[in-house]
Amino acid sequence: MPLLDAATIAKLAGVKVRARAVMEGVLSGLHKSPHQGQSVEFSEHKEYAPGDELRHLDWKAYAKFDRFYVKRFEHETDLRAVLVVDASGSMGYRSAALSKLEVATTLAGALSYLLVRQQDAAGLSVLSGGRFADVPPRAAAGHLMTLLSTLEAVVPAGPTNLPAAADHLAEGLPRRAMVVLFSDLFDETPDALRRILQLRSRKHDVAVFQILDPAELEFPFDDPTLFLSMEDERRLEVNAREIRESYLEELGAFLAQTRALCAEMDVDYQLVRTDDSLDAALLQFLAKRQGRRR
Amino acid sequence: MTFVHPWLLLGALGALLPLLVHLFDRRRPKPRPFAAIAFVLRSHRRTASRLRLKRLLLYTLRTLLLLAVPVALARPQLVRPGAAALRASGPAATALVVDRSLSMRFRDGDTLFEKAREEARDALAGLLPEEPVTLVPCGPDVEVPAAPSFERARLRETLDTLQPSYGGADLNRCLALAARALEDNPLPGKRLVVVSAFTAVSLQLDVPAPRVKVADKLVQPEVVLRDVARGRALPNHFLLDVKAEAAPQLGPRMVEVTFTVRNVSPGEAQEVPAALELGGRPVAKAFLALAPGSTTQKTLSARAEAGGAVTGSITLQPDALGEDDRRDFVVQVPRDLRVLVVDGAPNAVRYRDEAFFYEAALSAPGSPARPTLRDAEAAGREKLSDYDVVALLNVPAPSSEAAARLKAFVEAGGGLLLSMGDQVEADSWNQRLAALLPRPLRLVKSAGATGETALRPARLGDVAWEHPLFLPFTDKAREGLLAARFSRYMLVEAGQHAGDSAEVLAAFDDGAPALLLARRGKGRVLLFTSTVDRDWSDFAIRTSFLPLVQRSAAYLSGGLEERERVEGHIGQTLVLRPETAGAVAEVRAPSGGKVPLRPDADGGLRVGPFLEPGIYRALDAAGAPALPPFAVVLDAAQSDLTRVKPEALAAYFGEEAVKGPAGASQAKAPFWTWLLVAAALVFFLEGTLLRTP
Structure with a gap:
């Protein structure tokens, strides 16, 4: 059940507000969810029962909820998450309320909230105009504002270059980390996605949010149209109605191939439409991860 | 090729529209930055050649459409x-x-x-x-x-x-x-x-x-x-022939209709219904199986409601040519004929009785006559109006009163047969029956008994074969009639005097009349100058005796003419022979129209040509039937x-x-309609092609 729809999120100005709203939606969803207690890397809370070790009591939770919870923290102790946001020119496309980049930054911000709230280390890597803006992973509460400020400053530019991002991450992540990629994956370099997914072979945990606009998925154009590339000088004048079916076939094949590759590389994959409810998308992602963990 | 409205061909210039639109319609497409342009480019590469072909086809179809409509409206005509x-x-x-x-x-x-x-x-x-x-x-x-x-x-x-x-x-x-x-x-x-x-x-x-x-x-x-x-x-089945006859052997007023159907279709027709109507009411039905090229015959019988000339028809289930699936006919159904036979020389030995052979001939199976036998005395007490025919066989001259009754009977339409014998005395007959006798009697002539050589028995020499009485006598039947031998016969006065209305229907070989006919009032009188038993001739035991007796009785009652089958054919004429000149004023066709009439050379009345099949009616001046109706039928050959x-x-x-x-x-070849059909087809194709991705 969508908690906050995209149109409502779009009315909120700035990544910080949007991300918080989405995060709260997620938390609200978590409380309502049958998978209560699950999170990214979450160590679940268990209500205290006689016999549990007292040293594992979560005093903060006790302070907050006035109940005793035992915290299971064997998986979270050294979690380092790097949120990779593709800010190429194509991510600036919008036909709905939010552009793909706005959706990517909002999702990344909400996830940052969740991570930092759990005292996990969250970092950021933004690819824009062929350059990387990195924020190293930290678990401090004040680090969240750094992450959100960085996300807020992102503007779409330049081509999508997933292999470069893969190389950059491989160099910058000496330890095992969780890599979450927000991108439309529109990179025409052969094996671009495979390159970034190969981080998985370096023991990194990889998850992909493929963010696409409804117009990209449905191609609702009828008239003769001059299509312009958002990353380079390519252009094509064509009667959109005539190529619609062929376009949808091509795109369908691309999405199927992407899904298949992620499944093959054991990577979590989530397709997000920019008109989707973002908290629902995030919840779905978290549920999927929890399912994998079990 | 010529055009009914050539100026409309100017509209054909519209065929240039698709080309002109293609050449000059340079509308700016809407620019649209699009992230997934790689897929657009790939799709375009994949479909470019197909789209080019589709576009070419569309231009062609639209051009053809815009060309076909004005050309069709100009109504082209193909010159053969x-x-x-x-x-x-x-x-x-x-x-x-x-x-x-x-x-x-x-x-x-x-x-x-x-x-x-x-x-x-x-x-x-x-x-x-x-x-x-x-x-x-x-x-x-x-x-x-x-x-x-x-x-x-x-x-x-x-x-x-x-x-x-x-x-x-x-x-x-x-x-x-x-x-x-x-x-x-x-x-x-x-x-x-x-x-x-x-x-x-x-x-x-x-x-x-x-x-x-x-x-x-x-x-x-x-x-x-x-x-x-x-x-x-042109498949067809039709009535080839219809033969309708009275069938007295099946019962009173029974009619037997035999019809022949021919199927000239390449296909078989099963259960084709055929209906028989008599007097305007359906009376029998049959179903026929008609194999291709076959001829099928069927006989139906039914009872007519009344005697006389009865109209009827056979009707098949109509096919594409329904006119030849019905054929009308007129059938003569014998009426009951009441004959008073007055025996002038009764005898206890049956075969010596004067009326034995005559009565036997009238009573034969199939004969419509119902004879009543009386001696001369008893006959005087009979009410003559109860009879159609009175036969005086070798009777003495009747009383004046009886003669007057006979005269009134004949003039009212009755028939009278007079035969001779030993009881007949010429003078008294001439006196009492002068008003009825065709010619006065003279004396009995002996020609020689059978087997005698001195005097040769007389035979019939001159016979009016064309007379209705003798029509059935052909070939051997005619020989049978001529073979009868007469040893004695009554001579009559010569008929050269003015006012002689007698007609000699048969004469002996010496020229003496054997059978004379006279009309008296509405009735007829036949005078047979010999006997109807074996006293004066062996005619009574000849095979020709029975039909002649039956026909003479029928003729005297006026029913014989009705029995003659009169049938006309489309496009032909027919000669009618009314009893008296001027009796027929007009002939009406089935549709009610008058049929041309003109006198024929031999005294008849030629009617026709007939233009439609059905029942024709000859009417007198008062509009009453003057003759029995007759049927006109199609020529069956035309149905093939x-x-x-x-x-x-x-x-x-x-x-x-x-x-x-x-x-x-x-x-x-209304070429323009085909053009319009082609235009519609092109329009449909264009629409289909347009919807095809």
Whole structure:
């Protein structure tokens, strides 16, 4: 059940507000969810029962909820998450309320909230105009504002270059980390996605949010149209109605191939439409991860 | 090709529209930055060639569409090869022969004749303005056509009023007449247009094809054949013959109708119902199985409600030519004939009784006569009006009172037979029966008994065979009548005096009358000058005795004429023989119209020609029946709709002369309608192609 729809999120100005709203939606969803207690890397809370070790009591939770919870923290102790946001020119496309980049930054911000709230280390890597803006992973509460400020400053530019991002991450992540990629994956370099997914072979945990606009998925154009590339000088004048079916076939094949590759590389994959409810998308992602963990 | 509205061809310029739109419509496409342009480019690469082909097809279809509609509206007309060839060599005098035969009543949606009318109109419309034309309606009654003229409006009016006949058409004769009419026009080109179904019965291929004399030379005219059947077979079954007869052996007033059905269709017809009507009411039904090309016969019997002339019909389930599935008939159902037989010489030994043979002949099985035997004395007490015929067999002269009663009986319409014998005394008979005797009696003549050699017995020498009494006597039956030997007979006065109304129907070989007929008032008197037993002749034991006795009784009662089968045929005439001149004032056809009447050379009344089948009625001046009705039937040969093959037609008229091979180019080609159909098809294709990705 969508908690906050995209149109409502779009009315909120700035990544910080949007991300918080989405995060709260997620938390609200978590409380309502049958998978209560699950999170990214979450160590679940268990209500205290006689016999549990007292040293594992979560005093903060006790302070907050006035109940005793035992915290299971064997998986979270050294979690380092790097949120990779593709800010190429194509991510600036919008036909709905939010552009793909706005959706990517909002999702990344909400996830940052969740991570930092759990005292996990969250970092950021933004690819824009062929350059990387990195924020190293930290678990401090004040680090969240750094992450959100960085996300807020992102503007779409330049081509999508997933292999470069893969190389950059491989160099910058000496330890095992969780890599979450927000991108439309529109990179025409052969094996671009495979390159970034190969981080998985370096023991990194990889998850992909493929963010696409409804117009990209449905191609609702009828008239003769001059299509312009958002990353380079390519252009094509064509009667959109005539190529619609062929376009949808091509795109369908691309999405199927992407899904298949992620499944093959054991990577979590989530397709997000920019008109989707973002908290629902995030919840779905978290549920999927929890399912994998079990 | 010519056009009815050539100015509408300007609309064909619209066909340039797609090209012009393509060349000059340079609308700016809407620029649209698009992230997934890689897929757009890939899709375009994949579909570019197919789209180019589709676009080309669309341009072509739209051009064709915009071209076809104005061309169709301009009403193009294909000039047939024949006409084209002819026009190349100049205009031609044309004779339009339209088949009106029964076959043209064949119904295939419309009748073939309606199609023929359309074809004829089309042929008229297709002529050049300088081409004169004449019309030859070809039915059972063909008139010599007028010379070709330019009165096309009148010809169209004639065409509009033309109707198919019920008879046949002699196309050969019609073509010959048409060819002769063409000779009256000075144009060198000659053309015969034949609109017909070309049945084998209407066109004989073993007579010379029509030729036209031009400048003392016989030339072959151009022949345009318009086959209204469009090359198709014309399946038909029809009544070939109907024979209706009284069947006294089956019971009183029983009628037996035997009918023959022929199926000239290639297919079998199962359970074809056939219905018999008598006197306007259905009385019997049968079902027939008609194999292809077969002839089937069936007999139905039924009882008529009354005697006399009874009308009836056999009706098959109608097929495409329903006219030949019904045939009317008139059957003579014998009336009961009451005969008072007055025995002048009764005898206890039956075979010696005067009336023995006569009564036996009247009572024979199948005879309608009901004889009542009385001696001369008892007969005087009988009420004569209860009888149709009185036979006085060898009786003494009746009393004056009895003679007066007899006279009144005959004059009121009764029949009287008088036969001689020993009881007959000439003088007293002449005295009492003077008003009835055809001629006065004189004396008995002995010609010699049978077996005697001194005197040779007399035989019948001169017989009026054409008289209704003797009509059944043909060949051996005639010999049987002539073989009877007469040893004695009564001589009568010669009939040369004025006022003699007697008619000698038979005479002995010496010229003495043997059988005389006289009319008295409304009745008839027959005088047989010998005996009806074996006393004076052996006639009573001859085979001819029985039919003659029965027929004479019937004739005297007036019923014999009714028994003569009178049947007419379409297109023919018939001679009626009323009892008295002027009895028939008019003859009415089944539709109520009057049929032409004219006196015939031999005293009869010639009626006809008959134009429709059914029951005809001869009426007197007061509108009452003057004669029994009679039926007019179709000529069964006209119902065989087997067609002449197109190649046989071409061979007959000459391959080079026939400009429209039957069945092919004869198909009427309203080209513009096909163009519109094609335009609609193109429109549909364009729409389909447009929706095709």
